[in-house]
Amino acid sequence: MSSQSVKHISECFVQPQHASDESKQPLYLAPTDLPMLSAHYIQKGLLFAKPPEAMNDHKKADFINALLEKLKHSLSLALVHFYPLAGRLATKKEENPPLYLVYIDCNNSPGAKFIYATVDLSISDILSPTDVPLVVQSFFDHDRAVNHDGHTMSLLTAQVTELVDGIFIGLSMNHCLADGTSYWHFFNTWSEIFQAQTQTHASQNNNIIPYISRPPVLKRWFPEGHDPIISLPYTHPDEFIGRFEAPKLRERMFHFSSEALAKLKAKANAEAKTTKISSFQSLSALLWRCITRVRRLPPSQSTSCRLAANNRARLDPPLSGDYFGNSIHPIKSEVVTAGELLEHGLGWAAWKLHEAVVNLDDKSIREFIDAWLQSRMVYQIGQFFDPHSVMMGSSPWFNMYGNEFGMGKALALRSGYANKFSGKVSSYPGGERGSIDLEVCLVPDAMGAIECDHEFMEAASVTHY
Known part of the structure; x- marks a missing residue:
């Protein structure tokens, strides 16, 4: 081929x-x-x-x-x-x-x-x-x-x-x-x-x-x-222009059924003794923990997980949901060590992500934008490529499979080369209601290891298109 x-x-x-x-x-x-x-x-x-x-x-x-x-x-x-x-x-x-x-x-x-x-x-x-x-x-x-x-x-x-x-x-x-x-x-x-x-x-x-x-x-x-x-x-x-080239990557699609997501959410909330952690926060925590484990990082190595967040409804007054432009923010979890992340369970990691999401409000968004206006700069993709961390991009809530062009519903979604690095995970709606597909990019050794990771593969399945 x-x-x-x-x-x-x-x-x-x-x-x-x-x-x-x-x-x-x-x-x-x-x-x-x-x-x-x-x-x-x-x-x-x-x-x-x-x-x-x-x-x-x-x-x-x-x-x-x-x-x-x-x-x-x-x-x-x-x-x-x-x-x-x-x-x-x-x-x-x-x-x-x-x-x-x-x-x-x-x-x-x-x-x-x-x-x-x-x-x-x-x-x-x-x-x-x-x-x-x-x-x-x-x-x-x-x-x-x-x-x-x-x-x-x-x-x-x-x-x-x-x-x-x-x-x-x-x-x-x-x-x-x-x-x-x-x-x-x-x-x-x-x-x-x-x-x-x-x-x-x-x-x-x-x-x-x-x-x-x-x-x-x-x-x-x-x-x-x-x-x-x-x-x-x-x-x-x-x-201010940089031409980022990712290292050699393997890119693979994994499927998480609505049942698997419900189990992850229940487990994370039970461990954290709360009911506030969402399915997506639980799934992101799973990726953060499992990718960190297969990377075999030293216990003292710092790591974090970032989530791409939509700011429109978080601003006060809110922006229209139909605002055409960029209104996103990379929510970053508290930085922890690889040892801490793996010593604790799924709920501990998911709560870190939940706290980061809750703390992103109108005040913090405006402070971030004001700081940029005081010190204007162009971001480099290399800034987002941290070989020790995980970045969750895209969203399973976008209406991707509602697009039809006279050929019925699409069989699958795929993406190009753009904005990929080891540890970049893009989330898409799955084929059936309530499910999520993840596009995972990792260096070959890490991908081979995550395919053998019990915690990850217990929740994931190969996309079934």
Whole structure:
């Protein structure tokens, strides 16, 4: 399978169906957006089975051509609502007074990118191997690109990769514009418009901008009293752009059924003598403990676990759940030693995570943002890559499997190369209600060890797609 390569058949740019007056103005990035300039794009996608008619040699070309046209047309309609995704980044520099302003320019861009590609592989070739095949990384645009590259690259690319018996739809989105909540908001809206257009048979209505259930809030959030024009303390991108390369990793999907999660939650709460620990906090504690154990760290080695948290509802007043931008915070547990973590049980570790979650409130978020505004910097992925800690990303509460493009529910979700390192765990909704799938990235020795770890494998099972 390693010899099979993805072939790009065609590519084009897609503009919003109509340009609004707002889209002709610069969009200034918020204090929660600008630190992401050196991080990777977000790369997530869904694998669908081809419908029976698409497997017929005589109808195959008709199916794929019709699918591509519908996808491009619905994308152009979705971009009317999410017009910043059709823009490019731009930088304005001045010497006196000093100014280094990165913003979104929607006037000087060819639009979002759309790629059609093929690969001579089957669904089974992607889902059956123990590890996620490396070829999946080629199902996405912007491989190894950082967000600052959005000055010359598209801020959004949709890549449709045709397999022998399946279709993979992968989106690559600039992380300066959006976090995971906003990413899936766009994906959901694109799907919603696609389905609405499929039901509309009158051709004269095809270009009408459809009603959508969740219009995005595009106006950026800035703390009270702060100018929306934020100058960075740099003179050249070389001062803040880093090209992080992860060590050799194994990437594997593990499934946690609703029953397994309920047992973990009950165990953690019983050990901590509480009822407040959530299923996800219990699951994160399991990963933290088990990964720490298989790494064979010295007992005195410091370790922590971080969770990607949505700030929207934590702010006072809260932001709309449809706020389109970055509103996330990496909640960090209390730093403990590997010896302490492993000497205590699941409940002890889960309570540490629970406390960190509870302590993230409006006051702490604003203090963090104010501190950044006082000392502005761009984060490096290497800062998040701690070989002794664990980072839990994404969320099982995103509506990932609600996206349909005329092929029914997706069979599986997979991601690209972006933002991965040893100890990075991404959580997705599982195939059945209440379950969670985890995408675990570890160096080969640690992955081999966790596959033999009794505590971990007692709770986990191989994804069953």
